[in-house]
Amino acid sequence: MVSYQYIPKKIGKIQFALISPEEVRKMSATKIITADTYDDDGFPIDMGLMDPRLGVIEPGLKCKTCGKKVDECPGHFGHIDLAMPVIHEGYTKLIKEMLSATCRTCGRVKLPEERVKQYMERINNIDTISLKPFQYLSLSGSIRHEAVKVTQCPHPDCGEMSKAITLDKPTTYREEGHKLTPKEIRERLERIPSEQLLLIGLNPAVARPEWMILTSLPVPPVTVRPSITLESGDRSEDDLTHKLVDVLRINQRLQENRDSGAPQLIVEDLWELLQYHITTYFDNQTSGIPPARHRSGRPLKTLAQRLKGKEGRFRSNLSGKRVNFSARTVISPDPYISINEVGVPMPIALELTVPMRVNEFNFEQAKGFVERGHNIHPGANYIIRPDGQRLRLTERNKETLLEKLQVGYIVERHIMDGDIVLFNRQPSLHRMSMMAHEVRVMDGKTFRLNLPDCPPYNADFDGDEMNLHCLQGEEARAEAKIIMRVQEHILSPRFGGPVIGAIHDHISGNFMLTHHNPLFPKEEAYHILSRTSFKGKLLEPDIVDENGKEYWGGKTIFSHILPPGLHMEYPSAVYTGDGDVEEEDSLVKIFPDDDGRSRLVTGPIDEMSIGAFKGKLLEKIVRDYGSDAGREFLDDATRIGITAITLMGFSTGIDEEDIPEEAKLRIRDTLVEAEAKVDDYVKKFNSGYLEPLPGRSLKETLEVEAMRTLGRARDMAGQIASKYLGLKNSAVIMARSGARGSMLNLSQMSGCIGQQAVRGERIQRGYQGRTLPHFKQMDLGAAAKGFVKSCYKSGLNPTEYFFHSMGGREGLVDTAVRTSRSGYMQRRLINALEDLKVLPDRTVRNTSGTIVQFKYGEDGVDPTRSARSDPIDYEDIIRTAMREVA
Amino acid sequence: MMPQFNVMENYLVPRHSIMSEEEVDELLKEYGIVKGKLPLILMADPCAKALAAQPGQVIKIERESPTAGASNYYRLVVEEKTGL
Numbered sequence: 020m021v022s023y024q025y026i027p028k029k030i031g032k033i034q035f036a037l038i039s040p041e042e043v044r045k046m047s048a049t050k051i052i053t054a055d056t057y058d059d060d061g062f063p064i065d066m067g068l069m070d071p072r073l074g075v076i077e078p079g080l081k082c083k084t085c086g087k088k089v090d091e092c093p094g095h096f097g098h099i100d101l102a103m104p105v106i107h108e109g110y111t112k113l114i115k116e117m118l119s120a121t122c123r124t125c126g127r128v129k130l131p132e133e134r135v136k137q138y139m140e141r142i143n144n145i146d147t148i149s150l151k152p153f154q155y156l157s158l159s160g161s162i163r164h165e166a167v168k169v170t171q172c173p174h175p176d177c178g179e180m181s182k183a184i185t186l187d188k189p190t191t192y193r194e195e196g197h198k199l200t201p202k203e204i205r206e207r208l209e210r211i212p213s214e215q216l217l218l219i220g221l222n223p224a225v226a227r228p229e230w231m232i233l234t235s236l237p238v239p240p241v242t243v244r245p246s247i248t249l250e251s252g253d254r255s256e257d258d259l260t261h262k263l264v265d266v267l268r269i270n271q272r273l274q275e276n277r278d279s280g281a282p283q284l285i286v287e288d289l290w291e292l293l294q295y296h297i298t299t300y301f302d303n304q305t306s307g308i309p310p311a312r313h314r315s316g317r318p319l320k321t322l323a324q325r326l327k328g329k330e331g332r333f334r335s336n337l338s339g340k341r342v343n344f345s346a347r348t349v350i351s352p353d354p355y356i357s358i359n360e361v362g363v364p365m366p367i368a369l370e371l372t373v374p375m376r377v378n379e380f381n382f383e384q385a386k387g388f389v390e391r392g393h394n395i396h397p398g399a400n401y402i403i404r405p406d407g408q409r410l411r412l413t414e415r416n417k418e419t420l421l422e423k424l425q426v427g428y429i430v431e432r433h434i435m436d437g438d439i440v441l442f443n444r445q446p447s448l449h450r451m452s453m454m455a456h457e458v459r460v461m462d463g464k465t466f467r468l469n470l471p472d473c474p475p476y477n478a479d480f481d482g483d484e485m486n487l488h489c490l491q492g493e494e495a496r497a498e499a500k501i502i503m504r505v506q507e508h509i510l511s512p513r514f515g516g517p518v519i520g521a522i523h524d525h526i527s528g529n530f531m532l533t534h535h536n537p538l539f540p541k542e543e544a545y546h547i548l549s550r551t552s553f554k555g556k557l558l559e560p561d562i563v564d565e566n567g568k569e570y571w572g573g574k575t576i577f578s579h580i581l582p583p584g585l586h587m588e589y590p591s592a593v594y595t596g597d598g599d600v601e602e603e604d605s606l607v608k609i610f611p612d613d614d615g616r617s618r619l620v621t622g623p624i625d626e627m628s629i630g631a632f633k634g635k636l637l638e639k640i641v642r643d644y645g646s647d648a649g650r651e652f653l654d655d656a657t658r659i660g661i662t663a664i665t666l667m668g669f670s671t672g673i674d675e676e677d678i679p680e681e682a683k684l685r686i687r688d689t690l691v692e693a694e695a696k697v698d699d700y701v702k703k704f705n706s707g708y709l710e711p712l713p714g715r716s717l718k719e720t721l722e723v724e725a726m727r728t729l730g731r732a733r734d735m736a737g738q739i740a741s742k743y744l745g746l747k748n749s750a751v752i753m754a755r756s757g758a759r760g761s762m763l764n765l766s767q768m769s770g771c772i773g774q775q776a777v778r779g780e781r782i783q784r785g786y787q788g789r790t791l792p793h794f795k796q797m798d799l800g801a802a803a804k805g806f807v808k809s810c811y812k813s814g815l816n817p818t819e820y821f822f823h824s825m826g827g828r829e830g831l832v833d834t835a836v837r838t839s840r841s842g843y844m845q846r847r848l849i850n851a852l853e854d855l856k857v858l859p860d861r862t863v864r865n866t867s868g869t870i871v872q873f874k875y876g877e878d879g880v881d882p883t884r885s886a887r888s889d890p891i892d893y894e895d896i897i898r899t900a901m902r903e904v905a
Numbered sequence: 906m907m908p909q910f911n912v913m914e915n916y917l918v919p920r921h922s923i924m925s926e927e928e929v930d931e932l933l934k935e936y937g938i939v940k941g942k943l944p945l946i947l948m949a950d951p952c953a954k955a956l957a958a959q960p961g962q963v964i965k966i967e968r969e970s971p972t973a974g975a976s977n978y979y980r981l982v983v984e985e986k987t988g989l
């Protein structure tokens with residue numbers, strides 16, 4: 020391998036310009052004249068498209084131009100001399116403007132002498148360094164536009180009248196209907212004097228307008244379009260080669276026909292065909308012409324297609340690349356690893372490595388890795404000699420390599436427990452989509468992920484896969500550990516609250532443990548706490564019975580994992596504000612006891628305390644006690660939750676949504692009443708007695724009233740049903756504590772599903788004045804317009820089922836549309852903002868140093884370090900101070 | 906002649922004013938930049954027009970902010986659109 024690292028040259032600037040036919044010929048290694056590629060013996064034909072002077076692609080051969088071998092020879096251009104000039108597809112607009120801005124006979128820009136002088140002066144005066152290119156661009160554009168509008172050549176020695184030029188997509192120019200050949204166009208462009216080019220947007224030092232009309236075509240080196248040999252032995256050529264073959268064939272025929280004096284019509288046809296082939300050679304998706312196709316019917320991938328779009332060179336090979344030291348597999352949950360960890364399956368741990376520089380202190384350790392080799396776990400896959408030579412460890416050579424190993428070598432050892440890796444799930448929409456984890460090598464074949472990490476990655480376990488990247492440098496690992504570790508991302512920069520937090524059973528478990536403070540005997544209390552990091556003296560038991568048996572309350576058990584000195588008071592998720600707070604046990608109060616140990620005094624621990632997005636307690640601990648304490652607390656709280664829920668037992672079934680017959684009757688009555696009310700509105704509407712609401716038509720009024728009546732009826736039904744669904748009910752525990760589901764879900768299961776809507780309205784669609792043939796025409800009643808009286812438990816009748824599907828389908832379509840739209844929006848935003856950063860002086864600047872904000876977010880406040888948009892949490896300070904005084 | 910309408914009098918438009926040379930020098934020194942690194946405002950911008958600002962001058966914009974109380978922004982007056 021050649022090392023490019025000492026090449027002492029740096030690119031200072033890049034200039035883009037037009038290439039002249041002379042230059043094409045000058046840089047050409049050979050002229051290409053024949054459309055054939057290989058002869059019968061399989062050797063490339065001289066002056067064919069695979070001419071050996073264009074570079075080497077077969078190993079062992081030497082380049083006929085530069086004498087180098089494969090990979091050393093960069094490849095060399097050839098060229099095709101075109102029989103007739105052809106328009107370059109990429110410049111059609113500019114050609115049109117240049118033709119229209121200049122005189123058709125004398126070629127000068129159609130502006131009077133003094134105007135030209137003024138403009139030249141302005142161009143020469145553009146001096147502000149950073150603004151120059153843009154200013155010149157807009158100025159030359161406006162000069163062109165001014166000249167296009169002039170109808171008569173203003174030069175006194177000419178005075179030719181202009182004719183309007185139109186462009187027929189993609190490459191046909193007409194002058195008042197008369198077709199202009201590329202040859203004529205080229206002649207006109209040749210007449211534009213070089214001194215005037217600067218006015219209309221060309222730099223005469225590097226470009227001439229007639230070069231936009233091709234007379235010779237560069238042929239890219241074979242290295243750019245290598246042919247591949249299939250297993251069958253057949254050669255398969257690159258799409259570009261195919262296209263060049265077409266160009267050569269037509270070019271040859273055009274030349275023969277022209278030289279033999281064939282009829283003008285035939286020559287013109289061939290000329291146009293040549294234009295087609297060259298146009299599609301540049302861009303096979305040019306609008307206005309059919310794309311050139313392969314024999315199989317597949318459109319050819321020509322030059323523009325190689326670069327453009329998501330699969331193009333820029334987006335898929337330059338902005339994004341495939342990388343080594345990475346792994347991807349399905350994820351599955353493991354609630355007993357830390358949020359900072361990731362479970363890595365053994366087969367992946369045997370493949371991913373970390374370079375380890377051997378020194379006198381780790382020499383023995385390094386020997387151990389090499390000794391175990393590549394398929395015993397903490398082993399090694401490669402050793403790298405000081406001269407840079409990589410040696411793969413195999414079963415056979417590991418003894419010899421072990422002897423060679425010495426200080427200064429690098430051992431690529433397997434990743435082990437505690438190594439820092441990056442973990443990522445697409446789509447990577449925010450910075451928490453890629454976080455640093457500590458490795459835990461495990462059995463199995465999946466990555467293991469603790470559940471609080473699911474919300475930031477938006478991951479679930481229905482087959483999701485994630486990527487893992489193994490950091491290769493000490494500096495990278497240190498940096499990742501300090502700024503990318505999961506625990507550093509518990510608080511979100513979006514809203515300042517936790518994005519990483521307890522979910523689902525963690526919340527149900529903690530709720531059951533703490534709500535109404537159930538008692539646990541010593542063994543159970545110990546069992547729950549044994550899963551946490553708690554060490555030290557147990558808090559006093561809540562109760563000691565007459566036999567001397569000790570019982571700990573759930574709140575006391577939970578208090579063990581709280582850091583000392585917490586003062587907090589906030590409503591829990593079950594807090595309604597209208598019941599008896601004492602009896603409901605719904606207000607959370609946490610205060611230090613006399614020893615300074617924090618105690619959960621009242622209230623349950625639920626979503627509002629430890630949940631992702633809402634957990635106030637978690638947020639406070641991370642903010643006031645730091646991310647280490649936050650991680651420890653979250654790990655402990657989730658484990659307490661899991662242990663408690665396993666110990667106490669928790670299950671739910673469809674019978675939880677059972678409600679007594681009497682409740683069902685009441686719901687039925689409510690719904691029937693509402694339906695009657697809607698019928699009443701319909702009757703009023705039909706007889707013209709309906710009073711329109713301000714600003715609405717009669718029809719709208721009816722719809723609004725119907726929606727409101729039925730909506731209220733649905734809520735009523737829900738309320739009736741939920742009276743029978745108390746906190747003994749598992750489904751209700753989940754809904755009220757914020758673990759999963761909502762009371763609406765439950766009331767739809769046991770009460771009434773309610774109005775189905777499409778585009779925010781009752782179902783309107785259908786034929787001949789009705790939604791379904793089950794109803795009378797013009798029926799505006801509840802059932803005919805998509806009100807579902809049934810509940811999920813009892814089941815829907817056929818018409819209800821149909822309406823429900825309509826509403827459901829809209830939901831699906833909306834999500835699909837939303838994701839694609841927001842994805843594109845995200846891309847545009849990132850492209851615009853990716854180079855912005857906050858500097859130490861709190862200004863926001865881009866890479867060129869231009870200031871975007873003088874103070875980050877106007878106030879210079881980091882949301883993760885502020886209290887809900889305030890830099891300081893006054894309330895909290897006052898509360899703490901008051902408690903301490905009291 | 907159409908009735909003259911001054912955008913600066915609208916309550917939604919923050920206060921714009923042209924900075925003196927000394928103020929500009931101080932501003933550039935504070936941020937350690939040259940004029941070209943300031944955000945831009947077009948000469949044709951209604952506010953710049955109302956102030957009769959000339960290219961090369963700097964306009965100070967005093968905005969009210971729900972989080973910071975007040976915040977200042979500075980823009981360099983330019984003649985033509987220069988962005989991509």
Ligand SMILES: [Mg+2]
Nearest residue numbers: 479480481483
């Ligand atoms: Mg999924």
Ligand SMILES: [Zn+2]
Nearest residue numbers: 082084085092
């Ligand atoms: Zn070569």
Ligand SMILES: [Zn+2]
Nearest residue numbers: 122125172177
């Ligand atoms: Zn003329």
